[in-house]
Amino acid sequence: xxxxxxxxxxxxxxxxxxxxxxxxxxxxxxxxxxxxxxxxxxxxxxxxxxxxxxxxxxxxxxxxxxxxxxxxxxxxxxxxxxxxxxxxxxxxxxxxxxxxxxxxxxxxxxxxxxxxxxxxxxxxxxxxxxxxxxxxxxxxxxxxxxxxxxxxxxxxxxxxxxxxxxxxxxxxxxxxxxxxxxxxxxxxxxxxxxxxxxxxxxx
Amino acid sequence: xxxxxxxxxxxxxxxxxxxxxxxxxxxxxxxxxxxxxxxxxxxxxxxxxxxxxxxxxxxxxxxxxxxxxxxxxxxxxxxxxxxxxxxxxxxxxxxxxxxxxxxxxxxxxxxxxxxxxxxxxxxxxxxxxxxxxxxxxxxxxxxxxxxxxxxxxxxxxxxxxxxxxxxxxxxxxxxxxxxxxxxxxxxxxxxxxxxxxxxxxxx
DNA sequence: TTGTTTACTAAACAGTGTTCAGTAAGTTTG
DNA sequence: CAAACTTACTGAACACTGTTTAGTAAACAA
Numbered sequence: 001x002x003x004x005x006x007x008x009x010x011x012x013x014x015x016x017x018x019x020x021x022x023x024x025x026x027x028x029x030x031x032x033x034x035x036x037x038x039x040x041x042x043x044x045x046x047x048x049x050x051x052x053x054x055x056x057x058x059x060x061x062x063x064x065x066x067x068x069x070x071x072x073x074x075x076x077x078x079x080x081x082x083x084x085x086x087x088x089x090x091x092x093x094x095x096x097x098x099x100x101x102x103x104x105x106x107x108x109x110x111x112x113x114x115x116x117x118x119x120x121x122x123x124x125x126x127x128x129x130x131x132x133x134x135x136x137x138x139x140x141x142x143x144x145x146x147x148x149x150x151x152x153x154x155x156x157x158x159x160x161x162x163x164x165x166x167x168x169x170x171x172x173x174x175x176x177x178x179x180x181x182x183x184x185x186x187x188x189x190x191x192x193x194x195x196x197x198x199x200x201x202x203x
Numbered sequence: 204x205x206x207x208x209x210x211x212x213x214x215x216x217x218x219x220x221x222x223x224x225x226x227x228x229x230x231x232x233x234x235x236x237x238x239x240x241x242x243x244x245x246x247x248x249x250x251x252x253x254x255x256x257x258x259x260x261x262x263x264x265x266x267x268x269x270x271x272x273x274x275x276x277x278x279x280x281x282x283x284x285x286x287x288x289x290x291x292x293x294x295x296x297x298x299x300x301x302x303x304x305x306x307x308x309x310x311x312x313x314x315x316x317x318x319x320x321x322x323x324x325x326x327x328x329x330x331x332x333x334x335x336x337x338x339x340x341x342x343x344x345x346x347x348x349x350x351x352x353x354x355x356x357x358x359x360x361x362x363x364x365x366x367x368x369x370x371x372x373x374x375x376x377x378x379x380x381x382x383x384x385x386x387x388x389x390x391x392x393x394x395x396x397x398x399x400x401x402x403x404x405x406x
Numbered sequence: 407t408t409g410t411t412t413a414c415t416a417a418a419c420a421g422t423g424t425t426c427a428g429t430a431a432g433t434t435t436g
Numbered sequence: 437c438a439a440a441c442t443t444a445c446t447g448a449a450c451a452c453t454g455t456t457t458a459g460t461a462a463a464c465a466a
Contacts, residue, residue, distance in 0.1 A: 007412085036454060046415045048456080057454065112315070117377040129381035151397070158394040159366075159401070162373060166365025169372045174320040178332035191361040194354075194406075198362070202405025203397075210443085239423065249446045251425080260423065 015053050017043055019063050026064060030105050031113075061109060061116040068106040069127040072099055076134070085141035090196050092138065093164045097192065100168045112169060135161060148203045156203060163195050218256050220246055222266050229267060233308050234316075264312060264319040271309040272330040275302055279337070288344035293399050295341065296367045300395065303371045315372060338364060351406045359406060366398050 021042040025034045036057060040047040054060040076095060082088040100107040109116060110127075117125070136157040142148045148156065167188050170176055176184045224245040228237045239260060243250040257263040279298055285291040303310040312319060313330075320328070339360040345351045351359065370391050373379055379387045 035452080037452085047454085048415060048417095049413080051455070052413075111378055112372070112376055114376055117380065120377075120380060124382075125378070125380040128378060132381055152393070155390060155393040155397055158370070158390055159397045162369025162394060163362075163366045163398070164369070165373055166367070166369035167361070169315070170365060170368055173315055173317055174323075175314055175328070175331060177320065177323060177328040178335055179327075187358060187361055190355070190358040191365060194358055194362045195366070198402055198405035200405070202401035202403070238421080240421085250423085251447085252445060254424070255444070 011053070015063075018050055018053055019060070019067070022060055022064055023067060026105060026109075031108065055119075058115050058118045061113070062119045065109045065116040066127055068103070068110045069131065071103075071106070072110070073131070075099060085138060085145050086147045086200065089138050089142060089160070092135065093160070093192065093196070096164050097168055097188070100172060104172055107168070108172060111165065112172070132157065132161065142203075147200070151203075159203075160199065163199075164192070167191055214256070218266075221253055221256055222263070222270070225263055225267055226270060229308060229312075234311065258322075261318050261321045264316070265322045268312045268319040269330055271306070271313045272334065274306075274309070275313070276334070278302060288341060288348050289350045289403065292341050292345060292363070295338065296363070296395065296399070299367050300371050300391075303375060307375055310371070311375060314368065315375070335360065335364070345406075350403070354406075362406075363402065366402075367395070370394055 018039060021039050022034055025038055025042060036047045036050055039060075040050060050060070054063070076092065079088060079091045079095060082091060100111075136153050139148070139157045139160065140153045143150060143153060143156075171184065171188055176187070179187055221242060224242050225237055228241055228245060239250045239253055242263075243253060253263070257266070279295065282291060282294045282298060285294060303314075339356050342351070342360045342363065343356045346353060346356060346359075374387065374391055379390070382390055
């Protein structure tokens with residue numbers, strides 16, 4: 001009897017339905033319009049039903065954050081074919097920023113909002129770990145190619161990620177509002193370029 | 204007749220009372236416990252009264268964010284007496300991180316949360332501008348002292364700020380949860396050190 | 407066919423920011 | 437001093453939020 005299997009499938013189907021509705025609302029109207037009631041309306045179920053498939057809103061946001069990582073990893077795929085390790089690194093940084101500017105709300109969910117992270121209690125952040133390891137690998141390639149001096153790739157990767165993440169976070173969270181609006185993008189680009197040049201020379 | 208002056212004083216007094224209560228709740232219980240109703244309870248007024256002194260919650264949060272900057276600038280004061288410009292820069296970075304770790308909620312309000320920034324419509328972010336100029340000045344000193352090569356101090360300052368802000372934001376928003384808890388502080392410190400060494404060599 | 411499990415929901419709880427009509431005290435004017 | 441006006445304040449409501457619980461109807465197992 002395949003009943004339990006069918007039920008399992010239906011359950012998975014329902015989780016996808018909920019998540020899909022959440023994603024739709026999220027992309028169309030931004031984070032603040034994604035309420036349990038709005039999701040419930042969208043799929044024509046009662047709000048309480050959602051709690052039968054996700055423990056709470058944070059868990060749902062974590063699942064959405066996972067979809068964000070999937071999308072990001074897909075977009076990063078072409079870069080991995082580059083042969084020059086430093087160029088690869090720069091391309092990754094540029095893509096990180098581009099992804100953030102093109103999908104600000106999704107990026108926010110992935111790297112800034114605390115809500116989705118509240119679900120991880122003891123176990124670690126898998127999506128982050130995979131993405132970080134990808135970066136670390138490229139840093140190692142740069143070290144092997146003598147672009148960077150010999151050092152701990154973990155620390156170097158952390159430093160690079162922080163550097164790139166810095167503007168992105170400041171920009172998205174409106175912390176470049178001391179500059180006139182027209183200049184902001186330019187300053188960000190210049191600062192990114194300068195960061196690349198600096199680690200090229202100094203790391 | 205000094206009545207309008209007295210009323211003005213009383214108004215200012217009331218704004219301080221409200222802000223003080225908000226600050227108290229904020230420091231004692233963190234951001235999520237700071238609701239208009241809680242503030243009203245604290246000062247023994249009705250919630251509606253608060254709206255006679257602050258346009259909305261964002262304006263109140265902006266005022267709180269200003270207090271944060273005051274506190275931060277105070278803590279930065281001793282550093283400005285240092286004579287070596289590069290040492291001064293490193294000390295500023297270290298203090299930025301220390302401030303964030305010691306006052307995570309306040310730092311969040313100052314540099315991560317969007318709510319307080321929603322009040323600025325066309326006018327720019329004064330507190331940010333002042334702090335950034337302070338940094339830019341020190342960067343200029345480093346250029347003058349030939350520690351850094353000749354370049355646009357604005358872009359260089361932006362790059363440095365982003366670099367430092369990066370870990371801080373990632374750390375506070377739980378994006379170092381791929382590392383075991385005991386290692387996080389160490390990795391952050393190492394990455395900070397590496398960032399300092401790198402800009403020393405490459406900027 | 408009876409008994410049990412599963413899937414779902416209406417309604418409530420406890421909170422949130424914000425607005426508005428109404429009141430009471432303070433101030434000015436005749 | 438009394439009447440008119442102004443200011444300061446509040447109770448109650450509005451429209452939301454996440455979440456829980458008791459109860460129902462359908463699906464399944466015995």
